[in-house]
Amino acid sequence: MASALVNFWNSMWESLLSSLGLGGGKEGTLLLLGLDNAGKTTLLHRLRTGDVKHFPPTDRPYQSDKFSFQGLTFQAWDVGGHEAVRHIWEDYVCECSAVLFLVDATDADRMEEAGFELDALVGEKLVEDIPIAILFNKCDLPEAISSKDICQRMNYDELVENHGADKISAFRISVLRGEGYQQAFRWVASFL
Template sequence: MGLSVSRLLSGLFGKKEMRILMVGLDAAGKTTILYKLKLGEIVTTIPTIGFNVETVEYKNISFTVWDVGGQDKIRPLWRHYFQNTQGIIFVVDSNDRERISEAREELQRMLNEDELRDALLLVFANKQDLPNAMNAAEITDKLGLHGLRQRTWYIQARIS
């Protein structure tokens, strides 16, 4: 009895863990966002070949964030990170109007994967400080987010 009560209480009040996959096209700002979340500051980054992984603590949740490179040659490897992923952070360069349709294709391809059917989606509309940046509403439209009827999703405009 004592063990089950303690297990129940730790489930309610204990530390929770979440596995997050952060992807997006190359140069969208994924690694910058990861280290801003982890360290609270902007760090100089280089293009990610492979992945970065960090644990970020927030309140009683421990997020393990996998930041995977976005170059076109690396994108087919994203699927190797899908298993047990509970949340997806899809980072979009809000200023990159030329590749927003490419970002949409990659996002839709990924969301069609069965392993990600229950994953929450957070779209980071990054680089909002640039003069020609698309706002969150425009990115929502161009990515077709309103068509995601069976998925919980959010969009967050941000500057990194």
């Protein structure tokens, strides 16, 4: 039943994207970044299989998967988010069409750290023409922080100023419930 529902919604989104001129054979490469435990591997698994599975923080330098989502084909790189691998993020940026930067909306103690890492990435010359979708994950949980508070703690306005309002956007999502990231993909598809 669950996979039938996922297939139904994927079909509906594919029709919508095609009608908007956003589907139809477009391909891109995504770079999934963010601090450890933000939900990058879980999102990638859900996009690839339609199922939700919880994973421990990624302990290897990267994982790559190819998947189709709503009429688009993506090669996605999950490079991991623990501190020891963040220095290699920039090595993957030059090969990507867009960055999905996941933020754990329930982890108030690490918002500034996430903002710092995103600011460092935005400061790289390689990123200046690449769209960055910031995904506030786990927004379905009661302890999730409001978007306004997350943006304030991460200095979102400064990030937009440095990267350009047309190249950076934030989305509230729940990987667990399968909500919100569809809008982020539609936004990303507009750059392909």
